[in-house]
Amino acid sequence: xxxxxxxxxxxxxxxxxxxxxxxxxxxxxxxxxxxxxxxxxxxxxxxxxxxxxxxxxxxxxxxxxxxxxxxxxxxxxxxxxxxxxxxxxxxxxxxxxxxxxxxxxxxxxxxxxxxxxxxxxxxxxxxxxxxxxxxxxxxxxxxxxxxxxxxxxxxxxxxxxxxxxxxxxxxxxxxxxxxxxxxxxxxxxxxxxxxxxxxxxxxxxxxxxxxxxxxxxxxxxxxxxxxxxxxxxxxxxx
Amino acid sequence: xxxxxxxxxxxxxxxxxxxxxxxxxxxxxxxxxxxxxxxxxxxxxxxxxxxxxxxxxxxxxxxxxxxxxxxxxxxxxxxxxxxxxxxxxxxxxxxxxxxxxxxxxxxxxxxxxxxxxxxxxxxxxxxxxxxxxxxxxxxxxxxxxxxxxxxxxxxxxxxxxxxxxxxxxxxxxxxxxxxxxxxxxxxxxxxxxxxxxxxxxxxxxxxxxxxxxxxxxxxxxxxxxxxxxxxxxxxxxx
DNA sequence: GTCATCCTCTGGACTAGGTCAGTTGTGATG
DNA sequence: CATCACAACTGACCTAGTCCAGAGGATGAC
Numbered sequence: 279x280x281x282x283x284x285x286x287x288x289x290x291x292x293x294x295x296x297x298x299x300x301x302x303x304x305x306x307x308x309x310x311x312x313x314x315x316x317x318x319x320x321x322x323x324x325x326x327x328x329x330x331x332x333x334x335x336x337x338x339x340x341x342x343x344x345x346x347x348x349x350x351x352x353x354x355x356x357x358x359x360x361x362x363x364x365x366x367x368x369x370x371x372x373x374x375x376x377x378x379x380x381x382x383x384x385x386x387x388x389x390x391x392x393x394x395x396x397x398x399x400x401x402x403x404x405x406x407x408x409x410x411x412x413x414x415x416x417x418x419x420x421x422x423x424x425x426x427x428x429x430x431x432x433x434x435x436x437x438x439x440x441x442x443x444x445x446x447x448x449x450x451x452x453x454x455x456x457x458x459x460x461x462x463x464x465x466x467x468x469x470x471x472x473x474x475x476x477x478x479x480x481x482x483x484x485x486x487x488x489x490x491x492x493x494x495x496x497x498x499x500x501x502x503x504x505x506x507x508x509x510x511x512x513x514x515x516x
Numbered sequence: 517x518x519x520x521x522x523x524x525x526x527x528x529x530x531x532x533x534x535x536x537x538x539x540x541x542x543x544x545x546x547x548x549x550x551x552x553x554x555x556x557x558x559x560x561x562x563x564x565x566x567x568x569x570x571x572x573x574x575x576x577x578x579x580x581x582x583x584x585x586x587x588x589x590x591x592x593x594x595x596x597x598x599x600x601x602x603x604x605x606x607x608x609x610x611x612x613x614x615x616x617x618x619x620x621x622x623x624x625x626x627x628x629x630x631x632x633x634x635x636x637x638x639x640x641x642x643x644x645x646x647x648x649x650x651x652x653x654x655x656x657x658x659x660x661x662x663x664x665x666x667x668x669x670x671x672x673x674x675x676x677x678x679x680x681x682x683x684x685x686x687x688x689x690x691x692x693x694x695x696x697x698x699x700x701x702x703x704x705x706x707x708x709x710x711x712x713x714x715x716x717x718x719x720x721x722x723x724x725x726x727x728x729x730x731x732x733x734x735x736x737x738x739x740x741x742x743x744x745x746x747x748x749x750x751x752x753x754x
Numbered sequence: 755g756t757c758a759t760c761c762t763c764t765g766g767a768c769t770a771g772g773t774c775a776g777t778t779g780t781g782a783t784g
Numbered sequence: 785c786a787t788c789a790c791a792a793c794t795g796a797c798c799t800a801g802t803c804c805a806g807a808g809g810a811t812g813a814c
Contacts (some may be wrong), residue, residue: 285797476556
């Protein structure tokens with residue numbers, strides 16, 4: 279009974295080398311947990327632990343009751359530019375799509391009032407969308423807009439780029455922006471939208487956007503599948 | 517047998533409300549997994565799952581064979597300024613410390629050559645350090661410096677701020693910087709240095725630093741405990 | 755051809771234990 | 785009073801299963 283490393287580490291190693299060698303390619307399905315447990319002569323719990331640590335590394339991902347898949351390369355994303363998502367994705371030779379989940383006129387939660395420097399009990403437009411990369415949902419985003427700046431926006435086709443709509447319909451251009459990144463866990467609607475289990479690690483990018491005159495216009499809360507993105511910031515853009 | 521939510525979710529809820537209410541304060545130890553499993557009438561595996569999801573959320577953290585603790589507030593960190601770590605921490609009314617792990621003259625790995633725009637097989641100074649926040653190790657960092665720019669630096673006291681040493685001894689000041697953030701998993705030395713299990717989620721901040729003339733001077737790879745930090749970037753610093 | 759139905763495969767959630775290896779406090783010993 | 789050995793406690797790691805619900809394909813009625 280050798281114990282140079284743990285069993286979990288051995289399974290992890292075996293799978294990573296398969297991926298690195300190209301035998302398991304991006305998007306391919308791994309054998310089922312049951313098959314793997316037989317293959318490695320262990321229990322599903324041990325297999326699951328190995329799989330979860332590879333998931334944490336961003337090498338593989340899980341689709342609920344469908345199986346485990348090799349993770350595609352990360353999307354490179356600079357949150358300083360609120361660029362058109364589709365454009366950014368296409369520049370990286372990938373395919374993007376956006377789906378609107380809901381559109382509402384809500385009373386702002388306290389944390390939102392603070393974030394957008396609003397008085398208590400202000401109203402806001404809330405837009406919830408999911409964005410996919412090569413057919414896989416990678417981000418859930420919640421936008422909150424100041425209603426007085428965007429009359430009638432909720433009637434437009436919001437599966438387009440908001441940046442584009444702002445420019446074309448409201449003559450608003452982005453200026454400064456400010457963002458925070460925290461590594462946290464999916465829960466509730468976020469978990470559901472990203473088809474993740476409750477408690478899966480995700481990356482939350484919260485951004486407050488200012489217009490060309492320095493006034494706050496809206497905020498975004500982007501919940502990214504942690505393995506789908508590489509955040510890249512340059513203090514002096516080329 | 518009620519099944520409004522899962523058992524895991526109930527345990528998570530019970531613990532979060534205890535933390536929110538202040539009954540469990542920052543840094544306090546939770547009961548052991550065994551105690552909790554008795555308390556909630558379930559098995560250790562289920563308890564562990566709940567604990568891990570709270571860990572992913574950043575509410576609690578685990579110390580190897582010591583127990584689970586309530587996580588302290590996150591450090592706010594702007595990687596665009598390579599500020600003095602100690603200064604930054606103290607501005608946030610926290611306590612910082614740095615420990616040097618190793619100091620070496622190495623042959624650069626291919627990925628490093630690329631990152632620092634070096635020819636193949638270049639030599640580099642490598643400095644490895646861990647940094648603590650209020651006594652808890654929160655970050656493992658690996659610096660790679662161009663040797664020709666820093667003669668004799670390996671003989672200095674490297675538990676100080678590198679930024680300070682650069683300024684005082686070499687008259688080098690930071691200009692532009694560029695950084696990437698990916699959410700990944702701890703392994704090997706990183707896991708050990710941060711006293712994390714293999715496969716625990718961490719935040720890797722990779723930075724390339726340029727001097728006041730725009731020449732590359734060094735790079736850092738910072739491996740952060742994911743629950744210890746909030747990355748915060750403002751495109752127009754106040 | 756279309757659509758509902760069923761059946762199989764998947765991971766999700768859970769039980770009920772076990773051994774091992776660090777960590778820590780306690781108490782005896784010098 | 786310091787120090788060292790030891791026992792108790794901790795999470796790490798593992799076994800060997802059960803039952804459930806969603807996803808997806810095959811099948812068959814219309």
